[in-house]
Amino acid sequence: MPETSSVAFKPLGRAAMAERLARDIPEGWYVNLGIGIPTLVADHVPLDREVIFHSENGVLGMGPAPAAEHIDPWLINAGKQHVTLRQGGCFVHHADSFAMIRGGHLDLCVLGAYQVATNGDIANWATSENDTAPAVGGAMDLAVGAKRLWVVMEQTTREGHARLVNRLSYPATALAVVKRVYTNLAVFEVTERGFVVLDMIAGLSFAALQARSEAKLHLPS
Amino acid sequence: MINRIVRTMAEAMAGIADGAVVLLGGFGSVGQPQALIDGLIEHGAKDLTVVANNAGSGGEGLAKLLAMGRVRKIVCSYPRSPSATVFEDLYKAGRIELELVPQGTLAERMRAAGAGVQAFFTPTSYGTKLAAGKETREINGRNCVLEYALSGDVALIEAWQGDRWGNLTYRRSGRNFNPVMATAARLTVAQTQHIVELGALDAEAVVTPGIFVDRVIHVPYGDPPL
Numbered sequence: 001m002p003e004t005s006s007v008a009f010k011p012l013g014r015a016a017m018a019e020r021l022a023r024d025i026p027e028g029w030y031v032n033l034g035i036g037i038p039t040l041v042a043d044h045v046p047l048d049r050e051v052i053f054h055s056e057n058g059v060l061g062m063g064p065a066p067a068a069e070h071i072d073p074w075l076i077n078a079g080k081q082h083v084t085l086r087q088g089g090c091f092v093h094h095a096d097s098f099a100m101i102r103g104g105h106l107d108l109c110v111l112g113a114y115q116v117a118t119n120g121d122i123a124n125w126a127t128s129e130n131d132t133a134p135a136v137g138g139a140m141d142l143a144v145g146a147k148r149l150w151v152v153m154e155q156t157t158r159e160g161h162a163r164l165v166n167r168l169s170y171p172a173t174a175l176a177v178v179k180r181v182y183t184n185l186a187v188f189e190v191t192e193r194g195f196v197v198l199d200m201i202a203g204l205s206f207a208a209l210q211a212r213s214e215a216k217l218h219l220p221s
Numbered sequence: 222m223i224n225r226i227v228r229t230m231a232e233a234m235a236g237i238a239d240g241a242v243v244l245l246g247g248f249g250s251v252g253q254p255q256a257l258i259d260g261l262i263e264h265g266a267k268d269l270t271v272v273a274n275n276a277g278s279g280g281e282g283l284a285k286l287l288a289m290g291r292v293r294k295i296v297c298s299y300p301r302s303p304s305a306t307v308f309e310d311l312y313k314a315g316r317i318e319l320e321l322v323p324q325g326t327l328a329e330r331m332r333a334a335g336a337g338v339q340a341f342f343t344p345t346s347y348g349t350k351l352a353a354g355k356e357t358r359e360i361n362g363r364n365c366v367l368e369y370a371l372s373g374d375v376a377l378i379e380a381w382q383g384d385r386w387g388n389l390t391y392r393r394s395g396r397n398f399n400p401v402m403a404t405a406a407r408l409t410v411a412q413t414q415h416i417v418e419l420g421a422l423d424a425e426a427v428v429t430p431g432i433f434v435d436r437v438i439h440v441p442y443g444d445p446p447l
Binding site: 055056057059072074075085092093102126132133135136139140171172175 | 251298299301324394397
């Protein structure tokens with residue numbers, strides 16, 4: 001990867017990425033958060049902004065982690081961590097939980113990803129070199145079912161490879177579904193033209209951002 | 222008098238044959254019928270096909286059933302656990318078959334079985350490896366994959382309260398796959414934390430009506446908070 005000019009910007013950390021995404025979730029939305037950075041998003045939605053979090057294992061109206069003395073062993077999230085139920089929340093069985101997902105009732109799903117392609121294809125469940133048993137969970141249902149799919153991920157891999165690509169090289173989770181991508185450097189809208197840059201961190205140039213993307217980036221017209 | 226409550230694990234397991242398709246409730250260990258899995262191990266049925274969201278954690282329950290070589294095939298959405306490598310080891314050694322199913326498709330295939338729907342079209346997994354070889358069709362402008370109903374010979378489930386008719390309630394996220402699986406098997410066996418008198422359950426709050434349940438066994442293991 002070509003290093004462009006002197007590096008005068010500081011990429012966002014995981015919590016800051018989650019905070020940036022959380023800013024764009026309005027009151028009243030039903031939201032499912034995937035495992036990893038997406039889970040952190042809930043910590044950055046103030047409690048007085050009523051956003052209703054859904055967990056695929058049958059929790060609607062999920063609240064934050066309980067204090068150790070208030071753990072209920074029967075109440076976990078999709079990542080199998082202990083959580084709480086907010087006032088007004090309820091429990092459903094798995095087929096109803098996925099009816100919420102697959103029936104288009106969720107306003108937003110936030111997932112992590114390995115790659116997003118310029119047409120909105122997402123790869124987040126398997127790497128081609130993976131030699132462990134495959135596991136998909138609810139990713140494919142969430143990706144096609146929610147009204148909006150936003151991805152939060154690092155701009156590049158640890159090795160510096162771009163994650164915004166022309167075509168997926170990892171196995172697809174779903175085709176042409178991603179609407180937005182939040183990275184540690186920028187926010188992108190996925191449009192007919194491809195990736196349009198909505199926001200960038202301070203001190204980063206468009207050229208430097210483009211240098212970290214295989215897919216061509218566009219400025220808003 | 223209808224009485225679906227059984228007193229012994231042997232009665233609960235009676236008739237589960239070698240080669241059976243066994244639906245196992247639970248999401249991770251929450252809502253998993255631990256005592257019934259132990260009962261199945263004791264019962265000895267082998268060459269099983271197990272349908273469960275996960276492929277066991279720790280060294281007990283499903284992980285133990287797998288380690289004992291009783292399971293020929295697992296139908297599962299997420300056969301990975303930080304605390305168990307039993308499934309992965311068997312899978313890598315070619316000693317177990319895996320049918321990987323998206324979680325929502327897994328739930329819906331069992332709901333379909335319980336409702337008499339033979340198959341359905343869904344957009345989930347279209348264009349992915351998991352749709353390879355499956356029939357596809359564009360319906361209302363969306364590309365869909367044909368998925369078949371998934372029924373079991375037996376469902377082993379965990380519930381919170383049960384009565385002698387087999388009416389069941391669940392506790393919090395312990396509900397998960399249990400009510401769906403109860404509808405999808407020819408024989409449904411529930412372990413419950415509490416047994417209550419007929420009429421004691423609020424009719425509005427019964428989640429699984431007894432029509433879907435054949436046997437109930439009382440397995441108390443402590444009310445939360447533990």
